[in-house]
Amino acid sequence: MSGYELHRVIDESIGNFWSESFGQIYPTLKQLQAKGLVSASEGARLGSKVYSLTELGRFRFREWLGLPAQPQVVRNELLLKLFFGNHADSETVCQQVTQERHRFEADLAHYAGIEARLKADYGGHPGMPYWLMTVNYGKAEAVALIGWCDETLKQIKTLAAKPAEAVR
Amino acid sequence: MSGYELHRVIDESIGNFWSESFGQIYPTLKQLQAKGLVSASEGARLGSKVYSLTELGRFRFREWLGLPAQPQVVRNELLLKLFFGNHADSETVCQQVTQERHRFEADLAHYAGIEARLKADYGGHPGMPYWLMTVNYGKAEAVALIGWCDETLKQIKTLAAKPAEAVR
DNA sequence: TAGCACATGTAATAAGTTACATGATTTT
DNA sequence: AAAATCATGTAACTTATTACATGTGCTA
Numbered sequence: 001m002s003g004y005e006l007h008r009v010i011d012e013s014i015g016n017f018w019s020e021s022f023g024q025i026y027p028t029l030k031q032l033q034a035k036g037l038v039s040a041s042e043g044a045r046l047g048s049k050v051y052s053l054t055e056l057g058r059f060r061f062r063e064w065l066g067l068p069a070q071p072q073v074v075r076n077e078l079l080l081k082l083f084f085g086n087h088a089d090s091e092t093v094c095q096q097v098t099q100e101r102h103r104f105e106a107d108l109a110h111y112a113g114i115e116a117r118l119k120a121d122y123g124g125h126p127g128m129p130y131w132l133m134t135v136n137y138g139k140a141e142a143v144a145l146i147g148w149c150d151e152t153l154k155q156i157k158t159l160a161a162k163p164a165e166a167v168r
Numbered sequence: 169m170s171g172y173e174l175h176r177v178i179d180e181s182i183g184n185f186w187s188e189s190f191g192q193i194y195p196t197l198k199q200l201q202a203k204g205l206v207s208a209s210e211g212a213r214l215g216s217k218v219y220s221l222t223e224l225g226r227f228r229f230r231e232w233l234g235l236p237a238q239p240q241v242v243r244n245e246l247l248l249k250l251f252f253g254n255h256a257d258s259e260t261v262c263q264q265v266t267q268e269r270h271r272f273e274a275d276l277a278h279y280a281g282i283e284a285r286l287k288a289d290y291g292g293h294p295g296m297p298y299w300l301m302t303v304n305y306g307k308a309e310a311v312a313l314i315g316w317c318d319e320t321l322k323q324i325k326t327l328a329a330k331p332a333e334a335v336r
Numbered sequence: 337t338a339g340c341a342c343a344t345g346t347a348a349t350a351a352g353t354t355a356c357a358t359g360a361t362t363t364t
Numbered sequence: 365a366a367a368a369t370c371a372t373g374t375a376a377c378t379t380a381t382t383a384c385a386t387g388t389g390c391t392a
Contacts, residue, residue: 002342002343002344003343003344003345004341004342004343004344005342005343013251014247014248014251016242016247017242017243017244017247017248018242018243018244018247018248019241019243019380020380021380021381021382022343022344022345022381022382023345023346023347023380023381023382023383024379024380024381026344026345026346027345027346030345043343044389045342045343045388045389046343046387046388046389047343047344047387047388048342048343048344048388049343049344061252061255062255062256064249065249065252065255065256065260066256066260066263068263068264068267069245069246069248069249069264069267069268070245071245071246071271072242072243072244072245073187073352073353074184074185074186074240075185075186075187075240076185076186076240076305077237077238077239077240078237078239079182079184079185079186079302079305080182080185080186080237081232081233081237082298082301082302082305083181083182083295083298083299083302084229084233084295084298085295085297085298085301086294086295086297086298087229087230087233088230088233088234092233092234093298095234095236096236096237099236099237100237103239126254127251127252127253127254129253129254129323129327130250130251130252130253130254130261131251133250133253133320133323134247134250134251136316136319136320137244137247137250137313137316137320140312140313140315140316141309141312141313141316143312144308144309144311144312144313145305145308145309145312147308148304148305148308148309151304152301152304152305155297155301159297170370170371170372171371171372171373172369172370172371172372173370173371176370188352189352189353189354190353190354190371190372190373191352191353191354191355191373191374191375192351192352192353194372194373194374195373195374198373211371212361213360213361213370213371214359214360214361214371215359215360215371215372216360216370216371216372217371217372241380241381
């Protein structure tokens with residue numbers, strides 16, 4: 001597909017856990033072409049290009065699938081702020097946690113939408129079971145962290161009510 | 169504290185969800201000093217500096233605590249590979265998921281260690297309840313995702329056994 | 337014909353890691 | 365005396381986003 005199309009498809013399919021900008025996509029496609037991993041042909045419009053994996057590219061792709069996935073470096077601003085929670089008033093901290101809870105709720109709704117659209121548009125596709133597994137990852141995470149938000153909000157309120165007991 | 173100490177303390181306290189390298193720490197301390205948010209004084213060693221928050225710095229810090237936490241852009245290589253699971257054999261995919269499961273188990277053990285050390289070394293500290301909340305976040309996430317790993321591994325094995333039924 | 341979606345690409349900027357260079361102090 | 369730890373700092377590099385510049389082709 002074209003770089004433009006690639007961008008849209010990435011957003012729509014794996015947007016929950018991956019993203020690429022045009023500034024990455026276009027230069028990378030050129031590099032991949034230089035390495036012989038993709039080939040370009042004329043698109044429908046003037047100046048547009050349609051890329052396909054070469055045989056070498058497909059081989060390298062499968063090779064990559066077997067390489068152990070590297071975990072990314074996590075930077076969680078909510079937790080950073082929560083860590084210093086005793087320097088803020090409890091309302092401020094609750095606001096932060098509540099906002100995160102809303103975010104996870106929105107994620108869940110989003111996942112439900114994706115799942116429905118996926119099943120409606122691509123029923124029977126061999127990739128489907130794997131696509132749903134990635135959605136389930138997000139769901140499992142969101143459900144667990146909504147539970148954490150609720151528990152944490154309760155704890156913060158308890159702390160605010162009886163600050164003397166909090167330190168025990 | 170000194171830049172060096174800051175690096176160590178960050179690793180030991182909030183290392184689960186935040187990290188800073190020397191290449192960030194030293195230039196940033198200088199910038200903070202230029203802005204009047206921290207002040208530097210002579211350390212115990214020749215050439216070493218000990219930084220403290222100024223009153224303005226402490227004010228800005230509290231201000232920052234109230235600003236809504238921004239979620240970071242997630243890039244999950246495991247899910248990216250899993251998404252293309254139908255292009256690999258099921259053993260390869262299982263390996264990836266199993267590796268992730270090991271990672272989460274290791275995280276859990278790590279959190280247990282942190283919690284024990286925290287309670288032993290800083291019992292009664294007013295920050296403790298908040299510190300434990302950040303640990304609990306990691307625990308909740310890890311437990312949920314270990315569950316997802318188990319469920320996913322089961323599904324992949326089912327797919328491998330009856331590929332024809334998989335797509336339904 | 338105006339506006340939107342399609343389409344490519346580069347430059348400026350941001351954010352951060354790694355490696356290197358250097359040296360003091362403490363511990364073994 | 366050697367090794368480890370404490371300590372500062374810079375330069376090179378990597379990775380990625382955002383904004384900008386430019387233009388095509390369809391549709392209301």
